[in-house]
Amino acid sequence: MSGDSDRSLASIFLFKGLSEDALRKIEERCRWRDYAPQETIIDFKDDSEDVYFITKGVARVVNYSVSGREVAFDDLRTGSLFGELAAIDGEPRSANVVAIAPSTVATMNASTFRSMLEEHPPVAIVLMKRLAQMVRLSVERIMDLSTLGANNRVHAELLRLAKSNIRDDGSAVISPVPIHSELASRVSTTRETVARVLSDLTRKGLVKKSGNSLILLDTERLQDMVEQFRGD
Amino acid sequence: MSGDSDRSLASIFLFKGLSEDALRKIEERCRWRDYAPQETIIDFKDDSEDVYFITKGVARVVNYSVSGREVAFDDLRTGSLFGELAAIDGEPRSANVVAIAPSTVATMNASTFRSMLEEHPPVAIVLMKRLAQMVRLSVERIMDLSTLGANNRVHAELLRLAKSNIRDDGSAVISPVPIHSELASRVSTTRETVARVLSDLTRKGLVKKSGNSLILLDTERLQDMVEQFRGD
Known part of the structure; x- marks a missing residue:
């Protein structure tokens, strides 16, 4: 009730x-x-x-x-x-x-x-x-679907989710941690692609998990990666 | 003036x-x-x-x-x-x-x-x-970009352009004939793909040119082709 x-x-x-x-x-x-x-x-x-x-x-x-x-x-x-x-x-x-x-x-x-x-x-x-x-x-x-590959669409979506929480040092928090299948659905790709992209970004030091949040450590570099590919 | x-x-x-x-x-x-x-x-x-x-x-x-x-x-x-x-x-x-x-x-x-x-x-x-x-x-x-290949996106766009002009016998007129580069731009593909799809459709008897119009001879079959692929 x-x-x-x-x-x-x-x-x-x-x-x-x-x-x-x-x-x-x-x-x-x-x-x-x-x-x-x-x-x-x-x-x-x-x-x-x-x-x-x-x-x-x-x-x-x-x-x-x-x-x-x-x-x-x-x-x-x-x-x-x-x-x-x-x-x-x-x-x-x-x-x-x-x-x-x-x-x-x-x-x-x-x-x-x-x-x-x-x-x-x-x-x-x-x-x-x-x-x-x-x-x-x-x-x-x-535009993303027309010009970006699946990897970059995941990057672009992470930036979209973080948009309102970017700090002065260029890092940003997404909370709670997005569920892989939800991210995949939003950008028309598979759960496996999302998992692979996130582990790539973690290895490159661009993303880390902290409790129930996902931290984007360098949104500017992530943005550069997306824009570079949008031009292809 | x-x-x-x-x-x-x-x-x-x-x-x-x-x-x-x-x-x-x-x-x-x-x-x-x-x-x-x-x-x-x-x-x-x-x-x-x-x-x-x-x-x-x-x-x-x-x-x-x-x-x-x-x-x-x-x-x-x-x-x-x-x-x-x-x-x-x-x-x-x-x-x-x-x-x-x-x-x-x-x-x-x-x-x-x-x-x-x-x-x-x-x-x-x-x-x-x-x-x-x-x-x-x-x-x-x-949805089209997520679920259809380029060929079927061209089919879907032709149906969209013909939508308000479908006759009782299932044929439809698009006038003037759409320009290949414009069609390509609308569905995020190349001019070459559009030209190939249109000549395929012409060969199959689904499309013909008549003066400055493009005639879709069987919109129902075209719709079936699109929906079949949307399910993939």
């Missing part, structure tokens, strides 16, 4: 800056549900157009190819939203979403979501920024 | 549905300029955050990798807008834009653009739909 504090949208990035009163009214337009680990939140074959807000827990988004092969995935934590593309454009979903920790999720139907965006233009602007970032990130991944 | 009729935003998809009066006011907030073929409209090294509307002509968007290699491009025609990502999120640009026909372009600065979106929520919703479509298209290309 979730407590009352889980039934608040205050943690959702989209609603930062709204008054408490406006937030309460939006909360009243949501349905709330708890999910156990491994429980499906969205099945991509559903034709629902709801938007989901994670107010507690972790959910995993998994994209599938036409034939059902798992292609890429991403983990979303407290404060995230998902399902917004279908709510905006009415097109079918392309991913499954499964809870991977006990989670509390608020759901809003598509037409309520669109009315809410029209009533609160600053919220619409925050959502547009998020969509713009999604476009930029995708374009970056397309 | 452009005539008065080129100095109207009525053709821009973003503004469909606005009253004439609202449109006039938005037009008054733009600067207008004509470009000759090959003239640069945006240099990606500029730090401007303006948004551009093409009211006449054609502009080519070219993405570059860090080292300056041309990675992909797209042609935008009358009614399109570009530069909206930087206007929304304030991050640097990632592409050059060059006129490839005599063009008339209206420019709006970023803060005017954001105010305009707040004043006209339906326009904001249309822009969000466009961004959602850009995300979906990018995710599809990432």
Whole structure:
């Protein structure tokens, strides 16, 4: 069961800056549900157009190819939203979403979501920024897939994960240590390639494990390695 | 020189549905300029955050990798807008834009653009739909790059270009005939691969040229070929 504090949208990035009163009214337009680990939140074959807000827990988004092969995935934590593309454009979903920790999720139907965006233009602007970032990130991944080999894609992904934690001395911490299969999925390669690249980097003194963190010891050199290959 | 009729935003998809009066006011907030073929409209090294509307002509968007290699491009025609990502999120640009026909372009600065979106929520919703479509298209290309070989990426791109023109008998027309180097750029392969794939398809009776059009004779079979490989 979730407590009352889980039934608040205050943690959702989209609603930062709204008054408490406006937030309460939006909360009243949501349905709330708890999910156990491994429980499906969205099945991509559903034709629902709801938007989901994670107010507690972790959910995993998994994209599938036409034939059902798992292609890429991403983990979303407290404060995230998902399902917004279908709510905006009415097109079918392309991913499954499964809870991977006990989670509390608020759901809003598509037409309520669109009315809410029209009533609160600053919220619409925050959502547009998020969509713009999604476009930029995708374009970056397309460039990586087009121009880099698998090894360098792993390097580029490590830098992406470390981006917000680079220290003055050029080192950076990724915490927790990324799981090999997750890294592999993000850059369209195999677990074995990820394991090999990480042991190469460890041997070269560019990466070391410390407790539950992975430390990039020289992000500048890693960046050089990626850029050199992007030019090939 | 452009005539008065080129100095109207009525053709821009973003503004469909606005009253004439609202449109006039938005037009008054733009600067207008004509470009000759090959003239640069945006240099990606500029730090401007303006948004551009093409009211006449054609502009080519070219993405570059860090080292300056041309990675992909797209042609935008009358009614399109570009530069909206930087206007929304304030991050640097990632592409050059060059006129490839005599063009008339209206420019709006970023803060005017954001105010305009707040004043006209339906326009904001249309822009969000466009961004959602850009995300979906990018995710599809990432899936193609991750799961398909170059040959099948060419097949998938032909189907994408034909999508809105599929007839009841399963054939489809792409007009004008796509230029080999443009197709190659879109799917991250070489001109030679595109030429080879097209002559294979012609030999198999799946594609034929007719005047300035390319006819896909059996889109269903082409789709089967792509999906079969997506499963590998």
